[in-house]
Amino acid sequence: MSTTSRDGAIGSVLYRALWRWHFFAGLLILPFVLLLCVTGSIYLFKNSINDGLHAELRLVEPQSGPALAPSTLVAAALTAHPGSLRGYNPAPAPDRSAEVRITGADGVKDTVYVDPFSGKVLGTLWDAGAAGSPIMYTVRKLHSLKSVGWAAERIIEGVAGWMVLMTASGLYLWWPRGRKSGVVSVRGTPAKRVFWRDLHAVTGLVVGAFIVFLAMTGLPWSGYWGKKFYDYSYSLGLGMPDGYWSKYPVSTVPLKEVVDRAPWAIENQPVPLSRSAAGVPAKLDDVVRTLDRLGMAPGYAISIPTKPDGVFTASVYPDDIRQERVVHLDQYSGEVLYDMGLQDLGLLGRAAEWGVSIHMGQAFGLANRLVLLAALAGIVLLAVSGCVMWWKRRPAGGLGAPTLPEGKTVPVPLLAFALATGLFFPMVGLSMLAFLVIEGASYGVRSLRTA
Structure with a gap:
């Protein structure tokens, strides 16, 4: 042949x-x-769909005056729906409601929507996390x-x-x-x-x-491939830079369990601990002021500490991925313990974040x-x-x-x-x-x- x-x-x-x-x-x-x-x-199109399905909860009439203090909005939410406070999402825009995340006496996690100008409680939905509504949560899981x-x-x-x-x-x-x-x-x-x-x-x-x-x-x-990719990225210093989390003691709780949407490169990293486990916790109003002073992008969410040595954790995953950020604050002093942005990630970490942002249709808008x-x-x-x-x-x-x-x-x-x-x-x-x-x-x- x-x-x-x-x-x-x-x-x-x-x-x-x-x-x-x-x-x-x-x-x-x-x-x-x-x-x-x-x-x-x-x-x-989850945001548009959520707005259409739950406009009465998510949208408000903008006012010329200042918004009410976060503590006032939280108090209104807990009065209408008793429970323990888990998190608070400041209104991301003048026409948006504030979100108060609670755990009710029955153990169910809900989101209470409050008008940031009047303090009126607009209603409640089961807390669907980053999906924004129960129906979008189902779509995401499917x-x-x-x-x-x-x-x-x-x-x-x-x-x-x-x-x-x-x-x-x-x-x-x-x-x-x-x-x-x-x-x-x-x-x-x-x-x-x-x-x-x-x-x-x-x-x-x-x-x-x-x-x-x-x-x-x-x-x-993904469960297997993603975990291996994460491990290799970290070991090569191309995901989360080694030593970034070693300045303070850390818990055994991974970041992804305390925030709705954790950056891929650090989602499995442990949440830090406060410097002490006793004292008078910082006020939510002061925490919000600190985050605004740091320039957190609108749309950020705050996770409230549930243990004596826990921390306040704020995270945001905006359309402009360059403003992605995770900030941890001491529960008592309000001191910033960690402040991580996209620029702190390694090459593979940044590439993964950009890829996922485009994958989800966020990076370049409509x-x-x-x-x-x-x-x-x-x-x-x-x-x-x-x-x-x-x-x-x-x-x-x-x-x-x-x-x-x-x-x-x-x-x-x-x-x-x-x-x-x-x-x-x-x-x-x-x-x-x-x-x-x-x-x-x-x-x-x-x-x-x-x-």
């Missing part, structure tokens, strides 16, 4: 093997991709499947990895190889399979970069959200067109999966690529092993039938 014909044969096997894996992976992750796209599209359980969360992590691989394999399958038609244009009509084949290929070409970006910027928050919405719509079209293409080509009563040429084995380059990607995306690697076992068993059954 000449070198040219041998390369051609290997190329044919490689093409069909990648096509087969692309086919099966696409069918398996299709429901999850649709779930991610639909919930992600909704969550992009997006990650964290509420379903450990296994479902790992599945979503695997889906994110497979989306990256599907993009790479799809680009390989799309490559023209001398073909001129159907490369960047769509042939035929919707009645023809070639129409759906071209639509799938061209759509994939357009949204491929968005798929990779969304998958990779979502993975830092344009950011509209571009991502269009990309998500394109990904839905990609999934649907692939499904329709398969349905039109599958034989009656059969699956219609691409098959390998008879007598050929999977090429070594593909196995090496699978090994490398399986190590980089462990959940993908586990699913690959499962697929290989099923393929091997299926091949054995076919061999027995033809023997």
Whole structure:
């Protein structure tokens, strides 16, 4: 066999093997991709949706006079809804209400909305944290499947990895190889399979970069991959600089448990302790004044200490990620113990924060959200067109999966690529092993039938 014909044969096997894996992976992750796209599209506009659903709680009539003191607003909230104070969110704008977070006698965590000018209690919602409302909390949990359980969360992590691989394999399958038609244009009509084949290929070409970006910027928050990425970033000094938290004693409570939205690079770092565990706690009014003097961006939230050695923790995750900040203040003296902004993070920490901010449609305002919405719509079209293409080509009563040429084995380059990607995306690697076992068993059954 000449070198040219041998390369051609290997190329044919490689093409069909990648096509087969692309086919099966696409069918398996299709429901999850649709779930991610639909919930992600909704969550992009969570603030607007929350304002529409709960305008009577979130919006107020701006007044020319000064707002009431935070302590007055908290007192009004606790009078209307008795409980223990957990947190306070100053009104982020003149037309916004202040939020008082409490834990009721029944243990339920609620957010009480108060007009900052009149002190009128506007109403209460179950505390949904950064999601802003119970319905957006549900959407957020569905997006990650964290509420379903450990296994479902790992599945979503695997889906994110497979989306990256599907993009790479799809680009390989799309490559023209001398073909001129159907490369960047769509042939035929919707009645023809070639129409759906071209639509799938061209759509994939357009949204491929968005798929990779969304998958990779979502993975830092995943259970296994994200934890390893966090550990490596920290050990290399590229996440949270080593020693930043060593100036004062620290608790065993991670930051993510006391604030609604903790920066990725420090969410697992322990919250510091106050210098003493006794005395007269600082007044909330003074804490707010200190934070305003420090220049905290509007929209920040304050977590109230619940233990004698606890601290006040203020955090903000604004649209302008450069103003992201976490500040800890001593419970008694009100002294600033830690003041961390985006500039204090390492290279990977800053990159992760920028990536997540864009991923959530925050960094560049409405344009950011509209571009991502269009990309998500394109990904839905990609999934649907692939499904329709398969349905039109599958034989009656059969699956219609691409098959390998008879007598050929999977090429070594593909196995090496699978090994490398399986190590980089462990959940993908586990699913690959499962697929290989099923393929091997299926091949054995076919061999027995033809023997």
